[in-house]
Amino acid sequence: MTLSAPTRTFTVALVGNPNTGKSTLFSGLVGVHQRVGNYPGVTVEKKTGQMEIDGRPFEIIDLPGLYSLAARSRDEMVAVDLLLGRRSEVGVVDAVLCLVDASNLERNLYLVSQVLELGLPAVLAINMLDVAERHGVRINLEKLRQRLGVPIVAVQANRRIGLTQLRAALASVEAQSRVAASTTANREPAKEMPCRACRCDMTFLTGKRCSGAASGDEEPCAQPLGRTPLPEAFEHEVTSLESELVAESRLSNADPPPRCLVRRLLLDRSGCLQRALLAEADTRWANRIEAAQARLAAAGYSVPSVETTARYDWARRVLDGVVVEPRSYRATTSDRIDRVLTHRVWGTAIFAVVMVTVFQSVFVWARPATQWIQSLTTAASDYLTVHMAEGAWRSLLVDGALTGVGAILAFLPQIVILFGFLALLEDCGYMARAAFLMDRLMVRVGLSGKSFIPLLSSFGCAVPGIMAARVIEDERDRLTTILIAPLVTCPARLQVYALLIAAFIPTQAYLGGLLNLQGLTLAGLYVLGILAAVLCAMLFKRTILRGRTPPFMMELPSYKWPSPQTVLLRMAERGCIFLRTAGTLILGVSILIWAALYFPHDPTATHQEQQRDSCLGRAGRIIEPAVRPLGWDWRIGCAVIGSLPARELVVANLGVMYHLNDEQSDSDTQNARWHEKLHAVTWDGTDRRVYSVPVALGIMVFFALCAQCMPTLAVIRRETNSWRWPAFTFAYMTGLAYVAALVTYQVGTWVGNVWCVG
Amino acid sequence: MDRILGHPDHVHRLEEFGLRRGIKIEMFRPGNPCIIRLAGNKVCLRDDSLLRVMVEPLA
Structure with a gap:
């Protein structure tokens, strides 16, 4: 040894x-x-x-x-x-x-x-x-x-x-x-x-x-402890069960379970441990254990309360004369704070203010850092473009690796800052109060108050939201929260919405300019995300994640001053986890997408020809029959596949596909030009226009519900420790997005026709 | 506090948390979920048809 x-x-x-x-x-x-x-x-x-x-x-x-x-x-x-x-x-x-x-x-x-x-x-x-x-x-x-x-x-x-x-x-x-x-x-x-x-x-x-205590000042135990505080009759049953298990394991050449696990077997009424420990689903043992439990109950030691009784008795004996408690309970500072913070009206108002402050700060502080990171990656890619010879390597570094690294790093400020706040709120004890306040709302969806903050964070970005779901102890609640978090509208979708709304939704105003159709469309897309999340949560809790939820119980710890060290360490820890686990995967996928666009490479082809004849372009044309019912041409299909790493990439991909940003111009005129060009896009070989309001709405609905975000899937993989859940998330969200986009397009076209005829 | 009625596992869990026969508890914030205060700490519980906490009023 x-x-x-x-x-x-x-x-x-x-x-x-x-x-x-x-x-x-x-x-x-x-x-x-x-x-x-x-x-x-x-x-x-x-x-x-x-x-x-x-x-x-x-x-x-x-x-x-x-x-x-x-x-x-x-x-x-x-x-x-x-x-x-x-x-x-x-x-x-x-x-x-x-x-x-x-x-x-x-x-x-x-x-x-x-x-x-x-x-x-x-x-x-x-x-x-x-x-x-x-x-x-x-x-x-x-x-x-x-x-x-x-x-x-x-x-x-x-x-x-x-x-x-x-x-x-x-x-x-x-x-x-x-x-x-x-x-x-x-x-x-x-x-x-x-x-x-x-x-x-x-x-x-x-x-x-x-x-033999090293310090030498310890006296011998005044009251040597028993091995276990559980009663003799119980230990007797443990011994006999243990000897049977030892005999059994000798036959099968396996290690016998240690005595404390045997004890737990006897105390366990749900059968979880039996299933985990005695792998061969043997009813013999279940009967054996039940019989022992019945004998104990007859002797006045009903399982499992015998354990709590015995251990608390022991604790009381140990503490007798050791702890002097005050005669009457005095209201503590925590109590006084709680009188306000858990109040139905005041508490909720304060909670709203805290949340707005937190998310506003995340947004305001993360933005310059993100922009700085983006300008850094742009500078790096410019440098490489100038200093490297043209070819596959340069393209790999600039269009594959750097794009991937940029996408990963852009998330980092948000994650670090949000977790700083969450750690702060958690450390001072406020988090449990927030969960208490929001429980009334979340219980209607079948979740608990603890799911609220992760879901709210997902409005900023699903990645930290999913990581924040760690605080939910109940396994099913946690998985449900993780699965629905990506449905909540994050700012990445805004880029898609901004382009298509500005291009296709008329600027019609209602109620004297108080509401306009563009704003209503955007609000509708947000509502769609929330509605989808709520419905999916209810669906999952009733189907794949069904099960008896244990009664909700949550401790409200005393308030205390947060420790800066804990908060800083938590920020660093979450940042590292994200970079390590999500980073490598995103980098890999970015390079894959790059390769799909780059190969097979024809140096004589123009940029557009290269896109069309690349693996990705071919894939786009293969899936064209599938996206046709949505009113999409193969280029939109391509752009959607190409936006797999991150949904905001679809804007750039559409630009590439339709050759939109060929000339240098400032962003305003470029946007106007984009809109014009999108309107003018026609089906290959015809003069029928591709884009119409239903198509644009369909694309937006698709992006509201799809799982085109590699970091999210990578983080789900990390948090659930299996590939099953990210695969499921991707499948269900893509399916949902497809169906919803189909319905939007078909219904939209039908309504449009009826409207015109009428 | 008298005793908790419900599934043995759930009762066990609450007892392990410190909610057990003979201790004094106070309803800190009634409602659903409610906050109960017991020796030195508070716990938040949701009304649940599967679980009943039986109490004996103190004076």
Whole structure:
């Protein structure tokens, strides 16, 4: 084993309830040395960080915030597997760092009791003692340390107080585990080593911690903890089930599930864990477990409430005499703020103001940065055009790679700024209030209030919107939100709308100039996007993502001052994720589209001939029969295929296809010229015009609903951790867009004919 | 607070959150969803036909 190697990284899992300041503590410990990824096969985010204490390498794994290790949700399952060393990509967890909130110790100790049961060395960090003290809660840390038998460190994560002591505590745990490893490795047979979760470990652990604590000032446990607070009768059932499972696994040569998972099997009434653990859908085990549960219920220990009762009893015993709570509950600052912010009228008004401010700022601040990035890529492509010889390489770099890079980077300012705001709102605790206020609205669509902000962000750009859907715990709600977010109208569509509305929709005014037809068309397209999103959400929640939603429950954390470090780190983290995952894919697709336009290359052909005879041009003509019912000619088909990386590209593609921007002119006259030329476009070989109001409306409706946006699909791939969902999004949105455009064109033409005849 | 009626898994989840027999809770903001305050923290719950929180009024 590598345990004795001197430079072995010591892996510590950071566990805690949500809203205890876990991420803040994590950033405080590891700083910028962190990596974010996904656990393979699940959408749970994996966050790891590196640090060094006295020259020894430590790896900290930030687990998702949990109330329990019940292994019901994916978050919980990942956490349990990881703590038990059952996730191969992380390896063995050497110790657990439990973060608890001082103002809510009893509930936090519930999770702590589950963690201690695992038998791993543990360190307890108590956060926000200052807040608790302000509320009149007094905690005797020394006594708590004696009762729990693990090192306890008071920290203030947001002010980075207590981190040095915490590092020292982790270092001493590491030193002890090294000593223990070197002595036990010689004594015990190697076969026993991986089984860290059996119950003998707990006594071993507690005993060792009491006698051999490095700091020397720890007294032996006044009340040595039981291995588990669960009652004897329950443990008896666990033992008998465990022995049966061990016997079974011996037959099939598989690893038996560790004891704490057996315990969870008995506590689990939904059968999720059974299905996950006992892969062969064996009704024998289900019957066996049900029988055990029935026996326990008969003995007065009904499952699963036996667990909560036992653990809370334990927590109360541990805290008895340790925590002195105030006689009467005083209204805190948070309560006073909440009286206003969760008010139906005032709260909603303030929420609206906050949202307008945030999105206005994102828009105002991101724009110069985006323009700067765009001018930079233009300058780079100009430089390359001048300094490189004409040919495939130059074309690849300028038209393929740089276009792709430009498209990716143009999103970056928006994402970084929006996530800065979201992190700020989240960190100070406002996000939960916003979700509370919007829940009443979202529940009608079948979603919860937590979907509101991601969907609202999608009006700015679907990419950060989809990334923001991470805050939604319920898997189905989250997927639904991700799937409908791209339907919401983003500014990229405005370029398409602006061109076609200005060219084809008459400037007719109603109500004395208060409303005009062009503006109404634009508003109609926005409404179309929202309506489509709402209908699709309802449809998905009733079909593919149907299922019993667990009752909605959300904690409203106390307000606190946001930590600038957390906010800045979150901005950097989201920016990096976007560049890494979406960036590479977009670059690839841009180069592909470029190649489709460039090959087969005929150096003697004019620009227009080259476009027509390229792979893309041929593809456009192949699909012409399919787009004909929409009133499109093959050039529009081509432009649509070519706008696959980003829908705003369709404007440039139409320009290329119809040879619109051949001469240099300022933008106003160029726009007018574009409009004229579009009007004059005819079907090949005839003088019948291609464009009419129904065709233009059809194209706009198509672009309102289609998924022509590579970054969005790439981000869906990243967030759902599979290709299935981006493929589905693309298919359903393209189908929807096609049908809607078809209906628009056919109905529009029919109405037009009736109108003319009438 | 007396007890929670509903599917055992959902009840378990609420209990793990700290909503359990014998604690004092206060309706902070009635309505749907509502906000309930319990020892030191607040939780937002939505009215759900599958779940009922039974309470005993305090004075």
